[in-house]
């Protein structure tokens with residue numbers, strides 16, 4: 001037996017390719033990998049270039065149609081409260097779209113930050129290994145649900161429930177009025193959409209906060225337990241302060257995701273730009289405006305076409321800024337230990 | 338195993354009081370047994386050193402005293418660790434949190450909490466629900482004085498504990514353990530992450546502290562055991578091979594294994 005296997009080994013054909021072939025093969029592989037890596041960077045650069053050049057054209061058109069200077073156009077863009085680039089006279093104030101975005105994000109964070117943090121503390125510090133093994137994959141699946149599903153969930157489940165609750169509360173507090181005297185939550189509203197955004201961002205925030213808690217060194221955890229602290233005391237007094245910059249990064253990255261979220265708000269928050277911070281109203285967000293306009297047949301070079309780039313660049317800078325901030329915060333917490 | 342303990346007791350001038358006693362202790366990490374039938378006394382206001390080669394179970398034994406093993410699933414104790422002079426209680430049957438409130442611990446690597454120097458010391462009182470500012474102030478000052486750190490930090494109590502040097506951080510951790518007035522303080526190789534000068538200051542501190550508290554220290558460094566301890570336990574492969582007063586362990590060990598280890602022939 002031993003003799004056999006030995007002879008099999010020595011009879012193996014020598015399949016090693018020649019040295020030159022090997023070197024060239026490695027070079028080709030390295031080249032292909034490099035192209036794959038560089039393509040994403042190039043794509044990003046091209047996107048930034050297009051955003052910029054189209055936005056420049058947008059302002060040129062504004063200057064031409066409204067006969068204003070670039071400065072006036074910019075001031076109008078950043079301070080105007082009317083966004084109606086599709087109808088003359090042109091409203092080019094970006095504030096209504098930003099207000100819509102901020103309102104839905106704020107509602108979303110009100111859901112995602114507390115729930116995400118509590119869930120992360122539970123998963124990281126309290127959950128038995130078995131529970132963790134079940135819950136973590138579920139969270140990951142939730143993070144993978146297409147957001148349009150959350151949009152319809154907001155429209156068809158969250159909003160009807162909210163309507164009932166809001167009506168019920170009013171009837172309880174001010175009974176005996178006519179049905180139409182009570183405030184009716186519109187079918188499209190930023191509250192329902194914001195809650196759905198929060199549910200969408202929740203697994204993401206939870207997983208990042210959990211990572212930050214897990215990164216706290218064991219010595220600190222044990223140091224606290226050795227002082228006679230309970231699990232909850234340890235989590236609140238030692239782990240959260242130790243992980244604070246990672247947790248802040250989690251919130252910021254969650255916010256950045258909420259800002260960029262499109263389908264939920266397009267489906268459930270309404271498509272009319274309106275300058276309001278009231279979550280009980282319907283209003284378009286920046287992303288919702290972009291999809292709604294691009295859903296129509298947009299002639300290339302038309303003013304409508306240009307306007308989505310002006311809105312898009314705002315979005316680009318907002319998310320870029322927050323991602324960079326989040327990146328540096330999460331880097332910092334790695335360096336502390 | 339030999340137990341020349343009674344002899345040791347007789348040779349001491351002052352009377353010795355047994356504060357704690359380990360009886361027939363076995364410990365298991367899941368299925369693997371890490372401690373085998375350990376028996377040893379801990380004398381009040383003395384320093385007891387645990388020595389032995391790496392992996393022999395020194396840390397494991399130390400962490401039985403404050404029930405650290407309860408933090409992780411699958412660990413199991415058998416036997417008793419009795420604490421108390423008059424009415425001994427079995428630590429292994431008490432609530433772990435209650436145990437940890439009576440037994441302080443200083444770790445290998447200084448581990449100040451991400452809080453101010455003041456709050457680091459006050460931590461043990463805070464987790465007991467003490468909020469009285471005057472009391473906290475008093476305890477913080479006394480603990481820092483006892484840990485020989487007060488003069489260095491009295492003007493910067495609000496600064497983070499992590500802003501101190503390594504040796505100062507370790508003294509901060511000692512002060513933190515002292516603040517709750519524990520029966521025993523456990524030290525797990527407290528100087529192995531420190532430079533020689535900081536090491537000397539920690540050793541001197543340990544020698545002074547034994548006037549007020551009982552100390553159990555794991556050390557890798559035999560000279561350190563000689564310098565700071567009055568009693569020494571030599572462990573090997575999860576067993577306690579020999580326990581005696583430190584002088585005897587190092588000058589006239591009974592067991593061959595002990596003799597080999599303290600003369601540097603292995604480990």
Ligand SMILES: Nc1ncnc2c1ncn2[C@@H]1O[C@H](COP(=O)(O)OP(=O)(O)O)[C@@H](O)[C@H]1O
Pocket residue numbers: 366369371389390391392393394395396397398
């Ligand atoms: N968490 C653990 N799980 C399983 N085995 C462990 C664990 N910690 C330590 N051990 C084992 O227990 C034995 C004693 O370890 P330890 O007490 O750390 O030794 P020492 O402190 O004397 O170097 C070693 O064989 C080690 O591998």
Ligand SMILES: [Mg+2]
Pocket residue numbers: 395396397555
């Ligand atoms: Mg050890």
